[in-house]
Amino acid sequence: MAMLDVKNLGISFGGLHAVDDFHVEIEKGQLYGLIGPNGAGKTTVFNLLTGVYKPNEGIIKLDGNDITGRSTIEINKSGVARTFQNIRLFHKLSVLDNVKVGMHNHHAYSGLSGVFRTPKFRRTEKEMNEKGMELLKVFDLDQEAFIEADNLPYGKQRKLEIARALATEPKLLLLDEPAAGMNPNETAELMDTIRFVRDHFDMTILLIEHDMKLVGGICEKLTVLNFGQILCEGETAEVLSNPAVITAYLGE
Amino acid sequence: MNKNERKIFKNNMLTYLMVIAFFVIVQTMSSTGHLSNLLNALLVPICVYTVATLSLNLVVGFSGELSLGHAGFMCVGAYASALFSNIAQNVPLVPRFIIAILIGAAVAAVFGFLIGIPVLRLRGDYLAIVTLAFGEIIKNLINILYVGVDENGLHVATTSNGYKLAAGGKQIMKGALGISGTSALYKPIKSWFFLIGIILVLITLFIIQNLVYSRTGRAIMAARDNRIAAESVGINVLKYKLTAFVVSAALAGVAGVLYSHNLSMLKVSTFDYNLSILILVYVVLGGIGNLRGSIIATVILYALPELLRGFSNYRMLIYAVVLIAMMLFNWAPAARNWRSRMLEKIRPGKERKEAA
Ligand SMILES: Nc1ncnc2c1ncn2[C@@H]1O[C@H](COP(=O)(O)OP(=O)(O)OP(=O)(O)O)[C@@H](O)[C@H]1O
Ligand SMILES: [Mg+2]
Helix, strand or coil, rough: CCCCEEEEEEEEECEEEEEEEEEECCCCCCEEEEECCCCCCCHHHHHHHHCCCCCCEEEECCCCCCCCCCCCHHHHHHCCEEEECCCCCCCEECCCCCCCHCCCCCCCHHHHHHHHHCCHHHHHHHHHHHHHHHHHHCCHHHHHHEEEHEEECCHHHHHHHHHHHHCCCCCEEEECCCCCCCCCCHHHHHHHHHHHHHHCCCCEEEEECCCHHHHHHCCCCEEEECCEEEEEEEEEEHHHHHHHHHHHHHHC | CCCHHHHHHHHHHHHHHHHHHHHHHHHHHHHHCCCCCHHHHHHHHHHHHHHHHHHHHHHHHCCCCCCHHHHHHHHHHHHHHHHHHHHHCCCCCHHHHHHHHHHHHHHHHHHHHHHHHHHCCCCCHHHHCCCCCCHHHHHHHHHCCCEEEEECCEEEEEECCCCCCCCCEEEEEEECCCECCHHHHHHHHHHHHHHHHHHHHHHHHHHHHHHHHHHHHHHHHHHHHHHHHHHHCCCHHHHHHHHHHHHHHHHHHHHHHHHCCCCCEEHHCCCHHHHHHHHHHHHHHHHHHHHHHHHHHHHHHHHHHHHHHHHHHHHHHHHHHHHHHHHHHHCCCHHHHHHHHHHHHHHHHHHHHHHC
C-alpha cells in the first residue's frame, strides 16, 4: 500500500483551476519530486495535502487512512509535516524551542504541571531537550541551539524548518523548495541531509524544487505540473528527458 | 537544566527578589514613619495595577493580541467579589477574603472565555475592537444595576425602585453609586492589605513566568510568531490563544478584587477606557513580553504623578518627559545596543566562563 495516495484532487479560486485532476502515489521511503514552472500549482498541492485549503474534489489517503477535508492540525497529527516556501519559523523563540514546539503533541504534560513544575514537567522537558539536541545535530544546528531563530543565517533557517517538521514524527515529509536561496555548496550539503533523513528516519519525502541538479540527484520519481495539471510523471531520468517537459519548464 | 533554562531561572528569581526587596524597603519606611500618608495610600493600588499590567502582558506580549478592555475584567472581578463579601458576611474573615479572590478570578475568567471563544478564531485585530466594546458595555450595565438582599434572598433590578426589600434587607449595589463599605468589612485585616497585595503580585508572577516557560507558553508564543506554521506542527492555535486570554482575564479579575476591597466606595466609572489604555501604556513602556519591566514601569508611572503633586504646574510636563524617556530607553535601537553593551561589561567573567 502506498504511503500517500492521491486521486482526482482539484481546487479552483474563482474561475482559476489552480489544481485540476491531480494524482500521485508515493511508496514508503520514497523520495518524490514535484516540479513545474512558477504558478503551476505546486504549493497549492501542498496546501491541499496539509488541509490549509479544502479540496473541491478528490481523495487524499495517508497510509491507507482517508484524510481528505481534515484540519491542518489533525492532518499533522495523522502524520504529515511540511516546510514552507517562504520560511515560517517561530522567530522570537530559540532554535531549540522551535524544535520543541514541533514535539508538542508527542511529549505532553498539562498546563498546571508546567505552572507547578511537577516531576512530570521536569522529566518531559529533559526528554525534549535531549531529543531536540539530537535532531539539531543532524542538521548541524546544535551549536546555535540557544540563539533566536531570527538570527540564524538563511540557509540554516531552511534547515531548522525541516528539523521542526521532523520533530512532529511524521510519516510523510513535504518540503517546499528547500534549496531556494542557497548557494551550490549549501545545496549539495542539503541534498546529503535530505538523503540522510530519508535513510535514518525511513522517511517518505515529497519535495518541490526548481533546482534541477537537486531534483535529478536525489528524487526517484517525478511529477511535472503545468497550469495546474499533470504534464508528465514517472522515473526521474525519463521525465527530465521528455521534450514536453523541457519546453514547458524551460520555456524554450 | 541547559544554558537557556538556567538563564531563565535566574531571571525569574531576580524578579521575585526585586518584588520582595521593594516590599521590605517600603514596609520598613512605612512603619518607621518615613512615608507620607499620600504614599501610604498608594501602596495597595500599586499592587493592583502591577497585577493588572503583568496579566495584560501575557496577552499583549506573549500571545501577541491587542486587548483594549482589561479594565472590564478588573471591573467584573471587583464587583463580583465585593457583592460576595457583602452578602456572605457570616463567613469568617480570612476564608471570606480568599473566596472573594477566587470568585473575582472565576467570574472574570468566564467573561474572558465567552469573549475569547468567538473572537480569537478570527485572524486580525478583532480582539481589540471587541474588548473595547466589552469594557464599555460592562461599565454601562453595572451602572444601572441594583442588587439588594433580604430574608427572601437576592433581588436584582435595573432601576432604583425595581424591587422592595423586606424589613432588615440591605441594598448592596446602587447603580452609579456602586458598592460602599466593602473595605469596612475587612477592617481587622486592612493593615495587611499591602502584604496581601505583594503576595498576589508574586502569585501572578509565579503563574505567568512558569506558564510562559513551559510547553503551554511555547505553544502560545509559537501561535503568536506564526499562526500557520504553528498549525502545521499540530498546535491548536485557538486553544492556546484562549488559554492566555482567560488566564489574563482571571488575573485582572484578581486585581479588581484587591481594588474593590481596599476601597470604601466602589464606583464603576473608575473602570473606563482610560484605565485600559493606562495599563496598556505600562505594558508597552515596561517592554512587551518583559515581566520585570512591567512591574518597574507600573511602580514608577503610577507613583510619579502623585509624587510630583508638589510641582503643581510642571507635574504633567515631568510625567510626559519620563514617559518619553522610558519609551526611548526600552525601544530605541541605539538605547538597546547601549544596554546590551553595558550588560556585557558588567558581566565579563561570566561571558568567558560560558564560552569555555
Ligand atoms: N489563496 C489563493 N487565492 C487565489 N489564487 C491562488 C491562491 N493560492 C494560489 N493561487 C493561485 O494558484 C496558482 C498556483 O499557485 P502556487 O503558489 O501553487 O504556484 P507554485 O507552483 O507553487 O509556484 P512557485 O514556483 O512560484 O512557487 C497561482 O496562479 C496562484 O496565483
Ligand atoms: Mg510555490
